[in-house]
Amino acid sequence: MKLAVLFSGGKDSTLALFKASKVHEIGCLVSLCSQNEESYMFHVPNIHLTELQARAMELPLITVKTSGIKEEELKDLKAALLLAKKEHDIQGVVTGAVRSVYQAQRIQKICHQLDLWCFNPLWLLDQMKLLQEVLKYQFTVIISGVFSYPLDQSFLGRVIDEQIVKILGDFQSQYGVNPAGEGGELETTVLDAPMFKRKIVITDSVTKYAHHAGVYMIKSAELVEKW
Amino acid sequence: MVTNVLIVSTCSDPLSNLEFVKPLSALLERHGHVVKEIHYRDVNSQNLARADKILISGTSLKDFEYLKDIDRFEWILSTRVPILGICAGCHVLGVAMKETLEETLLIGKYLVKKTNAVKTARLPLRSSAFEAYFLTSRFVKHPKHFDTSATVNDMPVIIEHRTLPLVGCLFHPEVLNPDLIMTFIEQ
Numbered sequence: 001m002k003l004a005v006l007f008s009g010g011k012d013s014t015l016a017l018f019k020a021s022k023v024h025e026i027g028c029l030v031s032l033c034s035q036n037e038e039s040y041m042f043h044v045p046n047i048h049l050t051e052l053q054a055r056a057m058e059l060p061l062i063t064v065k066t067s068g069i070k071e072e073e074l075k076d077l078k079a080a081l082l083l084a085k086k087e088h089d090i091q092g093v094v095t096g097a098v099r100s101v102y103q104a105q106r107i108q109k110i111c112h113q114l115d116l117w118c119f120n121p122l123w124l125l126d127q128m129k130l131l132q133e134v135l136k137y138q139f140t141v142i143i144s145g146v147f148s149y150p151l152d153q154s155f156l157g158r159v160i161d162e163q164i165v166k167i168l169g170d171f172q173s174q175y176g177v178n179p180a181g182e183g184g185e186l187e188t189t190v191l192d193a194p195m196f197k198r199k200i201v202i203t204d205s206v207t208k209y210a211h212h213a214g215v216y217m218i219k220s221a222e223l224v225e226k227w
Numbered sequence: 228m229v230t231n232v233l234i235v236s237t238c239s240d241p242l243s244n245l246e247f248v249k250p251l252s253a254l255l256e257r258h259g260h261v262v263k264e265i266h267y268r269d270v271n272s273q274n275l276a277r278a279d280k281i282l283i284s285g286t287s288l289k290d291f292e293y294l295k296d297i298d299r300f301e302w303i304l305s306t307r308v309p310i311l312g313i314c315a316g317c318h319v320l321g322v323a324m325k326e327t328l329e330e331t332l333l334i335g336k337y338l339v340k341k342t343n344a345v346k347t348a349r350l351p352l353r354s355s356a357f358e359a360y361f362l363t364s365r366f367v368k369h370p371k372h373f374d375t376s377a378t379v380n381d382m383p384v385i386i387e388h389r390t391l392p393l394v395g396c397l398f399h400p401e402v403l404n405p406d407l408i409m410t411f412i413e414q
Contacts, residue, residue, distance in 0.1 A: 001240075023242050092289075094242075101360055101402065105335035108288065108362060112334065117289045119242045124250035124401060 002027040004084040012096030014190040019121040020094040027088035028060040034068035045215040092117030127180035145187030153209040156216040198223040233278035237315040239292035283316030309392035317395030321367035329368035333361035345376035359398035
């Protein structure tokens with residue numbers, strides 16, 4: 001089956017893509033670029049990097065700008081998936097949904113309307129296990145957004161490694177933080193993964209942080225050969 | 228007490244297994260139970276003999292291979308191991324018992340209301356009404372061999388066989404109501 005992957009460039013959609021690619025052909029990536037920072041569905045820092053990530057994986061990318069207004073953005077998602085169906089002959093869609101019933105049900109409905117299969121390979125996956133899989137498969141993932149105490153500026157731009165996973169696990173026990181950020185506590189950006197034929201190196205970035213929230217914005221980056 | 232649970236997958240696509248079977252396994256293993264996952268085409272008498280409880284999983288909304296293969300579920304009629312059929316698994320229990328499936332479309336959260344029709348209570352419901360997550364395009368219409376213990380807008384969403392230890396649940400309790408699965412396993 002040929003599939004489109006709803007791709008934000010973060011660890012969840014990239015891990016979902018990785019799992020799907022073991023079973024099916026990936027026809028294209030679909031990224032929705034939300035103009036609304038409050039978007040429930042699609043807002044992520046560094047969404048512009050999906051273009052470079054798609055090139056790194058040598059996969060076609062469909063990028064659609066969306067107003068990000070609640071429910072309106074679903075029309076944009078539907079249009080994007082319809083385009084993927086027409087241009088890449090996809091039969092199904094993969095998402096990185098883990099726990100969000102809000103997201104999952106809306107994507108399921110759109111897939112049903114478009115007669116597409118819908119796959120959520122991370123669905124209900126334990127968040128610590130999700131992070132451990134990211135390490136196991138040797139993804140290079142940085143934290144590109146923090147939005148909850150006790151996550152602070154020091155986490156921005158850091159690579160998720162065993163030490164960070166342990167800290168996030170401790171925060172889960174002490175503060176109830178979702179360690180993989182399923183509650184919106186953190187956002188991530190993937191720089192390298194097994195499907196990447198070249199990896200991403202950041203050449204310029206800026207960190208913004210205030211009132212327990214911040215982002216690590218990648219201003220420029222390039223692809224380099226992998227050893 | 229540790230229970231040996233056989234999870235029978237209805238998924239024709241291995242990617243769906245991650246979504247509909249693995250969450251059930253993870254839930255049961257977190258509670259210390261022993262789980263064996265098997266595809267419905269591979270069920271044999273040995274697996275059945277070792278099981279204390281059986282779950283029949285759901286699958287993707289577009290997946291109906293299991294209904295074409297309903298002969299592969301004949302063991303449901305002879306085993307006396309309690310079975311909980313979830314979504315597609317509920318369809319399987321209904322069709323295996325010669326009930327009729329009717330088309331509908333339920334995607335997302337719906338309010339489930341308990342009825343007073345069930346005396347056996349193989350799946351006791353603590354609340355008279357609760358939210359549950361649905362992903363289905365079929366339901367068992369006017370079941371003749373099952374009592375209806377819960378409904379959504381008068382549609383049967385939890386059904387219990389009158390004589391056999393079979394419970395069908397049209398929604399996915401692993402998403403919002405994992406306690407229901409644990410009640411079935413541990414009671």
